[in-house]
Amino acid sequence: MSSISELLRSPATEIKELMAKGEISPLEFLEATLEQLQRLNPVINAVVTIAENALDEARKLTEHYSKKKSLPLYGLPVGIKDVTPTAGIRTTFGCPLYADYVPEEDALVVQRIKAAGGIILGKTNTPEFATGGNTFNDVFGVTRNPWNPRLSAGGSTGGGAAALATGMIALAEGTDLGGSLRIPASFCGVVGLRPSPGLIPTYPSEYLWDNMQVTGPMARSAGDIALMLQSVAGPSPLSPVCQPTAGRNFLSAVEAASLKGKKIAYAPDIAGIGVDDEIREICRNAALELAQVGAQVEEMELDLSYGWEPFLFIRGFWMVAQQYQRLDQVEKFGDNLKGNIKSGLQVTMEQLGKAEHIRGKMWAQFYEFFQKYDHLITPCMAIPPFPVEQNYPSTIAGKPMKTYVDWIAPTFILSLTGLPVGCVPCGLTREKLPVGMQVVGPPRNEEAVLATMTVMQELFPIGFPSLDTIEAFPVN
Numbered sequence: 001m002s003s004i005s006e007l008l009r010s011p012a013t014e015i016k017e018l019m020a021k022g023e024i025s026p027l028e029f030l031e032a033t034l035e036q037l038q039r040l041n042p043v044i045n046a047v048v049t050i051a052e053n054a055l056d057e058a059r060k061l062t063e064h065y066s067k068k069k070s071l072p073l074y075g076l077p078v079g080i081k082d083v084t085p086t087a088g089i090r091t092t093f094g095c096p097l098y099a100d101y102v103p104e105e106d107a108l109v110v111q112r113i114k115a116a117g118g119i120i121l122g123k124t125n126t127p128e129f130a131t132g133g134n135t136f137n138d139v140f141g142v143t144r145n146p147w148n149p150r151l152s153a154g155g156s157t158g159g160g161a162a163a164l165a166t167g168m169i170a171l172a173e174g175t176d177l178g179g180s181l182r183i184p185a186s187f188c189g190v191v192g193l194r195p196s197p198g199l200i201p202t203y204p205s206e207y208l209w210d211n212m213q214v215t216g217p218m219a220r221s222a223g224d225i226a227l228m229l230q231s232v233a234g235p236s237p238l239s240p241v242c243q244p245t246a247g248r249n250f251l252s253a254v255e256a257a258s259l260k261g262k263k264i265a266y267a268p269d270i271a272g273i274g275v276d277d278e279i280r281e282i283c284r285n286a287a288l289e290l291a292q293v294g295a296q297v298e299e300m301e302l303d304l305s306y307g308w309e310p311f312l313f314i315r316g317f318w319m320v321a322q323q324y325q326r327l328d329q330v331e332k333f334g335d336n337l338k339g340n341i342k343s344g345l346q347v348t349m350e351q352l353g354k355a356e357h358i359r360g361k362m363w364a365q366f367y368e369f370f371q372k373y374d375h376l377i378t379p380c381m382a383i384p385p386f387p388v389e390q391n392y393p394s395t396i397a398g399k400p401m402k403t404y405v406d407w408i409a410p411t412f413i414l415s416l417t418g419l420p421v422g423c424v425p426c427g428l429t430r431e432k433l434p435v436g437m438q439v440v441g442p443p444r445n446e447e448a449v450l451a452t453m454t455v456m457q458e459l460f461p462i463g464f465p466s467l468d469t470i471e472a473f474p475v476n
Contacts, residue, residue, distance in 0.1 A: 004024060004028060004029055004032040005032055005035075005036070007024070007029075007032075008032060008033060008036050008167030009165075009166075009167040009220065009464050010220075011219075011220055011221040011223055011224050012076050012170040012171050012219060012220070012221075012224040012227060012228075013221070013223045013224055013227050015029065015075075015076060015170055016072075016073065016074055016075065016076055016227070019069070019074055019075040019076075020069045020070070020074055022065065022069070024075075025058075025062040025065075025075070026058040026059075026061040026062050026074070026075030026119065027055070027058040027059050027061075027062040028062075029058075029075060029077070030054060030055060030058040030075075030077055030119060030121070031055070031058075033077045033121065033167070033168065033169070033170075034050075034054075034055075034121075036166065036167050036168055037050070037121075037163075037168045039467075039471060040146075040166045040168065040467065040470050040471065041168060042475050043144060043149055043470050043471070043473045043475055044143065044144050044146055044149065044153075044162050044163075044166060044168075044470060045125060045140065045141060045142060045143050045144060045159075046079075046124055046125060046143050046153070046158075046159040046160070046162035046163035046166070046168060047079060047121070047122050047123070047124055047125070047159065047163055047168055047169070048082055048092075048122070048123055048124065048125045048139075048140040048159065049082070049089060049090045049092075049122050049123040050121065050122040051086070051088075051089050051120050051121060051122045052088075052089075053088070054077070054119055054120065054121050054122065057119045057120070058075065058119055061074065061075050061117060061119070062075075068117055071116055071117030072116045072117065072227065072230060072231045073113060073116040073117045073118035073171070073227070073228070073231050074116075074117035075117060075119065076117070076118050076119065076170040076171055077118075077119050077121040077169050077170050077171075078113050078118040078119065078120055078121060078169060078170065078171045078172070078173065079121055079122065079123070079124040079159070079160050079163050079164075079168070079169035079171070079172045079173070080107075080110060080113075080120055080122070080123055080124065080173050081123070081124055081126055081130070081156075081157055081159070081160055081172075081173055081174045081175060082094060082123040082124060082125060082126045082159070083126055083129060083130045083156075083175060084107045084109065084110065084173060084175070084215070085103035085105060085106060085107045085110070085204060086103060086106055086107070086110055086120060086123065087103055087104055087105055087106045087110075088102060088103075088104075089102065089103075089120065089122065089123060090102050090123065091103050091123065092123075092137075092139050092140075093126075093128065093129050093130075094125070094126045094127055094128040094129065094130075094137030094138075094139055094140070095128045095129060095137070095138075095139065095333070095334075095337075096138050096139055096332075097329065097332060097333075099139050105204070107202075107203065107204065107215075108201055108202070108203040108204075108236055108238060108239070109173055109200055109202075109215050109232050110173070112231060112232040113173065113228075113231065113232060115231075116231035116232075118171065118231070121168075121169055123159075124157070124158075124159030124160040124163055124169075124172060124174075125137070125140055125143045125158060125159030126155065126156050126157065126158070126159060127155050127156050127158075127336065128333065128334045128336065128337045129322070129323070129333075129337050130155075130156040130157075130175055130177070130180055131156065131319075131336045131337045131340055132155045132156055132336050132391070132392075132404070133154060133155045133156070133178075133179065133180075133183050133392060133404075133405070133407065133408045134152045134153075134154065134155050134158070134386075134388070134390065134391060134392065135152070135153055135154065135155040135156060135157075135158025135159060135162075135184070136388075137334070138334060142388050142389075143158045143159050143162050144162070144388055144473075145162065145187060145188060145385050145388070145433075146162050146165040146166050146188060146464075146465040146470060147165070147188070147189065147385070147432065147433050147434060147465040148385065148431070148432075148433065148469075149388075149469075149470060149473040150387060150388060151187075151385035151386060151387060151388055151433070152187060152385050152386055152387070152388045152390070153184055153187055153188055153385075153388075154183040154184030154185075154186065154187035154188065154381075154385070155180060155183060155184060156174075156175070156180040156183075156184075157172065157174030157175065157176070157180050157181050157184050157192070157218060158184045158187075158188075160172030160173070160174050160184070160218050161184035161185055161187065161188035161190050161192070161218060162184070162188055164188070164190045164218060164219060164220055165188045165189055165190055165220075165464060165465055166464075166465070166467065166470065170219075170224075171217065171218075171219050171224060171227075171228050172217070172218040172219065173215065173216075173217065173218075173232075174192070174215075174216060174217075174218050175202075175213055175214065175215055175216070176192075176194040176213065176214050176216055176415070177212055177213040177214075177315065177318065177412075177415065178311070178315065178405065178408055178411060178412030178415055179194075179380075179408045179410075179411025179412055179415070181193065181194050181216045181217075181218055181423070182194060182380050182411050182421065182422075182423035182436070182438060183380070183381060183408060183411060183423075184218075185218055185380070185423040185424075185436055186380040186381045186423050186425075186434065186435065186436025187381065187384075187385045187433075187434065187436075188434065189425050189434030189436075189462050189464070189465070190218060190219065190220055190425070191218065191219055191220065191221060191222055191224070191225055191422065191423065191424050191425070191453060191457070192216070192217075192218040192225075192422065192423045193216050193217055193218070193225050193229070193420065193421075193422045193423075193446065193449065193450070194214055194216055194414075194415070194420065194421045194422070195214055195215075195216045195229070195233070195420055195446055196214070196243065196418055196419060196420045196443065196444050196446070197210075197211040197212070197214050197241055197243075197418055198211070198235075198239070198241040198242045198243045199214070199229075199233050199243045199245070199420075199444075199446065200214065200215040200216060200229075200232050200233050201215075201234075201235065201236045201238065201239030201241065201242050202214070202215045202239065202241070203236060203238040203239045205239075206321070206322045206323070206324065206325065207318065207321040207322050207324075208239065208240060208241075209240055209241060210241065210318070210321070210322075211241050211418070212314060212315075212318055212415060213318065215232075217229055217232070221454075221457060222254055222257075222422070222424065222450050222451075222453035222454040222457055223251070223254045223454065225250075225422075225450060225453075226250035226251045226253065226254045226450050227250075227251060229250045229446065229450075230249070230250050230251055233245050233248075233250075243444060248447065249447075250446060250447060250450055252447075253446075253447035253448070253450050253451045254450050254451060254454050256451070257450075257451040257452070257454035257455050258293075258294070258451070258455065259290055259293050259294055259295040259451075259452060259455050260293065260294030260295070261294060261295075261296070262294075262295045262296065262374040262375065262452075263295075263296045263298070263372065263373045263374050263375075264287070264290060264295050264296065264297050264298070264373065264374060264375045264376075264377055264452075265297075265298050265299075265300050265302070265369070265373045265375070265376050265377070266283075266284070266287035266288075266297055266298070266299050266300070266376075266377050266378070267299075267300055267301065267302035267376060267377075267378045268280055268283065268284060268299075268301075268378065268379065269301075269378075269379075269382070269410075270302050270303070270304045270305075270378050270410060270413060270414075271304065271305055271308065271382075271409035271410045271413050272303060272305035272308075272409075273382055273396050273397075273399065273401075273406065273407070273409050273410070274382060274396050274397030274398070274399045275379055275382045275396070275397060276382060276383045276384065276396065276397060277397070278384070278429050278430065279379055279381070279382060279383065279384065279429075279435055280379070282426065282427040282428075282429070282435045283378075283379040283426060283427075283435065283437055284299070285427070286426035286427055286437060286456070286459075286460055287299070287377055287437075289459060289460075290455075290456075290459070292459075293455060293459065298373075302376070302378075304362065304413045304414075305409075305413070306358060306361075306362075307358060307359070307362055307413040307416045308409055308413060309355075310354065310355035310356075310358040310359060310416065311355075311412050311413060311415065311416055312343075312405070313347050313351045313352055313354070313355040314352070314355050314356075314359070314416070315340070315344070315405075315412075316340070316343050316344030316345075316346070316347040317344055317347055317352055318344070319337075319340040319341050319343070319344040320341060320344040320345060320347075323337075323341050327341070330342065336391070336404065359416050362416055362417055363417060363418070366417055366419060370442045370443075374442075374448065375439060375440060375441060375448070375449075375452055376438075376439075376440040377437050377438065377439050377440070377452075378410065378437070378438050378440070379410060379435075379436075379437060379438070380410065380411060380423045380435075380436035380437060380438045381407075381408075381410065381411075381435075381436060382396045382397070382407065382410060383396055383407065384429050384431070384433045384435070385433055391404050392404040392405075392406075392407055393407050410438070411438070414438065414440060417440075418443070419440055419441060419442070419443060420440075420441045420444070420445060420446045420448075420449045421438055421439065421440050421441075421449070422438065422439045422441075422449045422450070422452075422453050423436040423437065423438055423439075424436065424437055424439060424452075424453040424456045424457055425437075425456075425457070425460060425462045426456060426460045427460055427462065428462050434462055437456065439452045439453055439456070
């Protein structure tokens with residue numbers, strides 16, 4: 001057996017199997033994980049609060065091995081995004097107004113992780129109330145990219161992605177409105193899945209009928225995503241936005257993964273914002289390479305830019321609904337959140353009606369699309385990671401960005417569809433920075449997305465960032 005330190009960045013499925021066999025105890029593994037965190041987190045700043053009872057929980061699982069070893073997430077350390085409530089563990093939302101807030105109740109997804117034997121290691125960093133594609137806030141500061149700490153880890157689940165890439169956690173929970181599980185997965189070289197709305201019910205929620213932002217998993221492999229999804233998916237009477245999951249087996253989909261005979265469409269620029277030349281080349285080559293495993297790949301132009309403005313209208317409404325109880329405190333928020341709320345307050349009923357009409361048009365377009373193709377694949381990000389000090393990139397392929405969300409249009413446009421969308425690594429740039437590919441599946445078919453991402457990970461292994469480089473980075 002490898003040493004525990006060598007296993008910290010192994011797939012969670014492998015770690016869990018070793019624990020279930022008794023070759024490693026949850027306590028031993030968590031102690032090694034916390035040592036890794038102490039080494040690397042001062043630079044990366046991915047985990048912002050450590051659960052005080054994590055070691056106690058690992059000890060209990062270790063002592064009750066015979067009764068607990070069959071739990072699906074037995075002993076796995078999990079990072080929870082700092083917008084998701086955790087009982088007894090500080091949850092700041094990245095907002096100074098909540099710097100010392102400690103919830104009394106776990107979110108439903110946290111309850112399910114615990115019930116499955118997962119250990120809540122702590123909270124991972126996020127922009128204020130998850131608004132932004134770069135992870136920084138006035139409570140904890142910036143999260144840095146493990147591949148190059150001078151660069152952004154992406155957002156808004158940036159802490160979770162960076163922690164996974166460095167072995168500080170085995171699994172990550174996050175949220176995704178406009179790309180928050182996919183953007184950091186792309187920038188940090190891990191795997192993220194935006195599940196279809198309601199697959200993992202979001203409770204509690206300030207906006208209970210929300211069908212745009214989703215709760216979802218992030219991990220180091222598609223198999224790990226399936227493992228976590230099997231434990232946390234399923235309807236709940238607490239949430240009106242739910243999906244039935246009876247008979248669904250996400251792990252089996254990964255185990256039987258094959259692209260033989262699948263028809264896949266590759267579109268290089270669905271948002272019409274341009275794509276960095278190197279990103280375009282890496283993603284195109286990866287798409288065409290799928291033919292080597294039996295897929296039928298067709299390169300096509302697919303223009304979904306008509307969804308750009310509708311998403312911003314719906315996002316504006318979403319911001320107002322989410323922050324409704326705090327509208328009287330809007331001037332106390334940071335610029336990104338404040339600007340989003342104020343923009344939302346300017347959205348008219350006509351604009352919102354138009355947005356929902358166009359969203360319906362996009363659903364119909366994809367219905368027709370999936371009559372011919374099994375998947376759409378497209379670059380997740382149009383650019384590689386940018387300097388961490390920037391709020392957002394000023395240009396893409398020489399084209400100026402007008403607002404701080406324009407650059408994430410390739411992800412937020414797909415959020416409109418309600419389809420399952422994953423992000424999986426497909427290569428490295430010349431500067432050894434990860435490049436992610438979005439995989440879009442048919443309605444409520446996360447299994448197909450997971451299977452495709454599994455094959456792509458096998459074809460395009462990128463490894464992990466150098467820990468020596470992280471440790472050598474100067475900490476201010």
